[in-house]
Amino acid sequence: MAGVTSGQEPAGDVRLGRVGKGLRVLVAVVGIGLLINGSVRASDDAWPFGPMSQYAMSVPDDASITYTRITAQTDAGTTVDVPLNIEGAGVARAEIEARTGEIVKDPSLLQQVADGWAKKHPDKPQYVKLELIRDTTQLVKGRVEGPPTPEVLATWEVRR
Missing domain, CATH: 4.10.910 (30s ribosomal protein s13; domain 2)
Structure with a gap:
């Protein structure tokens, strides 16, 4: 045309x-x-x-930074950091951080993390004990001062 x-x-x-x-x-x-x-x-x-x-926001130069995590002892005898995401244990880090107070009062809430891992990863070592840990890193003049200080907030023996 x-x-x-x-x-x-x-x-x-x-x-x-x-x-x-x-x-x-x-x-x-x-x-x-x-x-x-x-x-x-x-x-x-x-x-x-x-x-x-x-x-x-920025962190003041002489402040502390906290980081919440969960470690697990497995039935293979290893200690691992629990992957706090939907693909890992089926629960996001934000959910754990938002419910830290509840978990401290009732550590059985950690059972959901173990159940989520078992459901998503039946072929991998299973969790037998979970610890909710808060790591605190101290800043001095804006620089990290030493290694983080861990504090165990809650412990849970996983039920099968």
């Missing part, structure tokens, strides 16, 4: 009308307003219209 034309000339520049410009300005103002409101009044739950404070 080379050489066939529709009989219409190109329209040239298309300009945005007053309504279109006004709508764009309104959307921009509302978006900026939501961001400011979220940053001032909301929590991370309101993201993207709230702060992502876990990424927006």
Whole structure:
């Protein structure tokens, strides 16, 4: 169909009308307003219209940093760090950190971690004992001062 034309000339520049410009300005103002409101009044739950404070903060130079983990003794006689993700033990680190107080009060909640591992990895060594541990790393002038200090918060003998 080379050489066939529709009989219409190109329209040239298309300009945005007053309504279109006004709508764009309104959307921009509302978006900026939501961001400011979220940053001032909301929590991370309101993201993207709230702060992502876990990424927006720095640690003071002379502070301590805590890290929660679970170790397991296996039926093969080894001690391993439990992979706290959906593919590993079926539970995410954030879930453990959010429920640390509950687990300390009721260590039997760690049974779910062992059950998740057993279900997802029946061919691997199974957990026989779990420990919820909080490692604390001390910073001095912004630098790590010595190795982390572990604190066992809860222990659970796995039931079969």
